Amino acid sequence: MKSKFRVQSILVAAALFFSTTNVALADGISPKPDVANITVTNNAGMADTVKVTSLAVGDVVRVYSPTTQIGTATVMTGKSEAIVSIPQIGTDSGVIYVSVTNISSLESDKVEKAYIAEATSTDPVADNITVTNNVTGKSDTAKVTGLEAGDVIKVYEDDTVTTTLGTATVAATATEATVTIRQLGVEEGKVYVTVTSPGKKESTRVEKAYDAEEVTEALKADAVTVTNNAGKADTVAVTGLTAGDIVKVYKDGTATTAAGTATVGTGKTEALVSITQLGTEAGKVYVTLTSAGKLESTRTEVAYTEEATSTAPVADNITVTNNVTGKSDTVKVTGLEAGDVVKVYKDDTVTATLGTATVAATATEATVTIRQLGVEEGKVYVTVTSPGKKESTRVEKAYDAEEVTEALKADAVTVTNNAGKADTVAVTGLTAGDIVKVYKDGTATTAAGTATVGTGKTEALVSITQLGTEAGKVYVTVTSAGKLESTRTEVAYTEEATSTAPVADNITATNNVTGKSDTVKVTGLEAGDVVKVYKDDTVTATLGTATVAATATEATVTIRQLGVEEGKVYVTVTSSGKKESTRVEKAYDAEEVTEALKADAITVTNNAGKSDTVAVTGLTAGDIVKVYKDETATTAAGTATVATGKTEALVSITQLGTEAGKVYVTVTSAGKLESTRTEVAYAAEEVTADPNADKVLAINNTGNDLVLVYGLTAGDVVTIYDAAEAGKAIGTSTVAAAQSQVVITISQLGQAGGTFYFTVTNSGKRESKRIAVTFTAE
Incomplete structure (x- = not known):
């Protein structure tokens, strides 16, 4: 009765729980799965x-081991089974526990299900295993057949190690796999092979033996030909080979590094090994062969002969041409073969050559070019080196001395000794290409000048900076093509000529005022003449210089300033190719002074309140008027220039002063100096006449007061004061243009009647005295 009460309590509690959490009650416990369906x-x-099979859509399968859930799966739409995937149950056999939970039902009871241990893969069959032991440079392989797709092959070096030599997987549609191994080794040995099928453990290891790497068969000595060349690479030729075979040549039977190697090309049966040099003497080489997939063969010993010596050239076939300095000498050898190398030595013992040349492909001769054999006669020694042979013995060949050019005749040489320009030496009766050299004495090694006869010409003109002013001698040589320089021919020359001095009457010196350059003009000259002007007859520095133009007969020298006073200049002429003439004296006048102004031509206006003016009449356009405040001042108070077409000037001066005084006026005409100063008096500034009080009307308002003044002139300034003297201005106004009265507004004259004072100031005059005006009360 007690347990029944407890069950009822549990059911009531469960009902309350599910009603508050909106969870539907299960229909009951799900039926457990059938062991046969697992x-x-x-x-x-x-x-x-x-x-698990025979399920309904949505059923959930759970797998336990034994109480811990190790996997779950749900039956999908359209299915009646579920497959639970578990990372690993274990390698050995055992049991698991499976439950099913239907939709809206509680999980079923667990059903125990036994399972077997993991299966082991089938061992590979030894006869299905093929191991290929390739030579170094090509990977070895282990091939296994009779397999299934997905099988994994592993190869081990023994039956205990865990690290594989290599592994491979059988492809989807294949029944075999090949494992690639870097190298098993040169010798024979064994590998151990396993198979791991999908879902099974690795099989046991199966032992498989493999053969040693195959060695290439050694070469026969009669298949090897050694050519011991001189001066070029030696060769070892091998025949009876197969494309891809590699031939190596060693200099002895133990060397590890080959002296040369070659590979047989596609479609070929021979190889040619090139070796820098085996040596000049006879000897032996050791040759091996390495065929594809095989080891290098043993070495085959092959003997070779010493290098051959070239045939020496025939002396009659050697021609030596000894050219002059500047053109290379040559040694020509004939009766040769293409590729022969000719060498020329200066004696029969030196190792350094003077030059070398090679016979061209289709030629039978070669010419050696030598910078210079020397001026004198002598001998050379010539050898020939044929391709692949040693150099021949030296053959002696004599050569002649260089040829000397015939000396010039003195009457074929003309020397012109110029002044101020290059001197010249002209030589005639020459041949195109001849080189003329001029020396200043009979022993100098450096020529003062040189010239070459042009094509189609028979003369040369040598230009020399300066031979000197005095008479003297030059020494001239000629050098013809292919010959040495001739001996020197002595030729005398005269002193430099002096230019004709200018005629004084042909010289005009113009002394202009400061601001315009002075000039010295010389006529009766020739084109190219140079005129120089000096300030006296001894100085070397010129005041100026000028050159007569190409088609002219005169030149004008421009000089900044000769000076205000009269004086003298000294003039020379230098004609082309001649020395400067003697100096010719020429006087010049003083600079001209402008005539002073007359006082009655000057009017001074002394204004008040505006600029004063000085008017000057009777002038010429361009004249410059200057006004000074005293007779010694250096700075003008004002200046003005007479305009084009005008005869007067008006100088404006800020202020001369209120009182009477004097000004000093000058004029400067074009091309002349400033005139002396003309004194002109001027009056004091004028005072405006006393104004008339009867022409004043005062209106005393309760607001602004007004004062009307009439009978005035445009520009007059009216000022209202509050006192007869001192005090202050209480109002002012200027008469407008075309008007004769003004109205002045004043803040307040006063409520009671009284007196104010006014003045008038005419344009250009000083202010009038103050005039009293009475006004009535407001």
């Missing part, structure tokens, strides 16, 4: 699975 697959190397 299949457990215990895989190796991949996830294990538990498959």
